Amino acid sequence: MMHADGMIYLLSPLPREGTIHLPMIRFSPLVPTIDLSTCDTLLFTSKQAVKSAEVLNPEWKKYPCLAIGSATAKEIESLGGKVMYQPKSFYAETLSQEIITQFKDKQILYLRPKQVSFDAKTFLAKAGIDLQEQIIYETSCIRYEQKEKPDKNAIIIFTSPSTIHCFLKNFEWDESYTAVIIGKATKKHLPVHTHYEVADRPTIDACILKAEQILLASNSK
Incomplete structure (x- = not known):
């Protein structure tokens, strides 16, 4: 003790x-830019994803965002983006249920790290939502x-x-x-x-x- x-x-x-x-942890970008041509809504699950998007393609701010977690929402707003929705719960399963009911007709692009603790794409696919994904950065351990x-x-x-x-x-x-x-x-x-x-x-x-x-x-x- x-x-x-x-x-x-x-x-x-x-x-x-x-x-x-x-x-x-250190963060490294994995792509030279982000293609936003096929979406009308963005999904962020981490502050770092928002920071990475800003570096890779500042145009992301023109799209309404779904934000997981208060730190993510704050980062979106501090960089000039618009949080259209932030779930009450922090947990991915709840979030996915809410996306299914509220955003079924949206073209959502999930800007994500290489490794995620919850596979939102597979989960949402079961409910008929085709979540687009772009892996934009990865995390690695500092020695x-x-x-x-x-x-x-x-x-x-x-x-x-x-x-x-x-x-x-x-x-x-x-x-x-x-x-x-x-x-x-x-x-x-x-x-x-x-x-x-x-x-x-x-x-x-x-x-x-x-x-x-x-x-x-x-x-x-």
């Missing part, structure tokens, strides 16, 4: 104040040396299943660690018997807040 000397490690790509930054492994009693913030996979490729899990995860879907990727807490909302801010609460509680013991 946690002791008073725990440090907070953040594994997402961007650094945040009050945490030790240990990014686990670390053993000396960079988090200290004992660290609180480690995982913001996606891939941050867990890349962490475990680099380092062996220490039972003194506490994991803070961004959502329940990420939990099944943790090592067995991991001591973990789930953030109250699926945002990095909420993860950091949860980590600070754990640190405070352990320091007051």
Whole structure:
């Protein structure tokens, strides 16, 4: 369990104040541009997909967007795009049901990473929705040396299943660690018997807040 000397490690790509930054993933574009000629609606499931689209073809902003997750929706809006729909639930199965009922007649183009945790295309095809896909970027693990492994009693913030996979490729899990995860879907990727807490909302801010609460509680013991 946690002791008073725990440090907070953040594994997402961007650094945040009050945490030790240990990014686990790098993003690489896989195409020179995006072909938007056959769609009338875009589907984004990650902030990084929106950022990649902006680099590859800024014309994406002319299309209404379906956004999964508040961070994705925020990124679309901050770059000048229009979020036409954001599902209540964060989970892909629910989302797919909602697309089936509301957007059956749309030509939806899903701009996606090479690997996805949920195969939306196959799921929607069962309901007669032909989702177009373009794979526009891939994620790969950043390599670390053993000396960079988090200290004992660290609180480690995982913001996606891939941050867990890349962490475990680099380092062996220490039972003194506490994991803070961004959502329940990420939990099944943790090592067995991991001591973990789930953030109250699926945002990095909420993860950091949860980590600070754990640190405070352990320091007051």
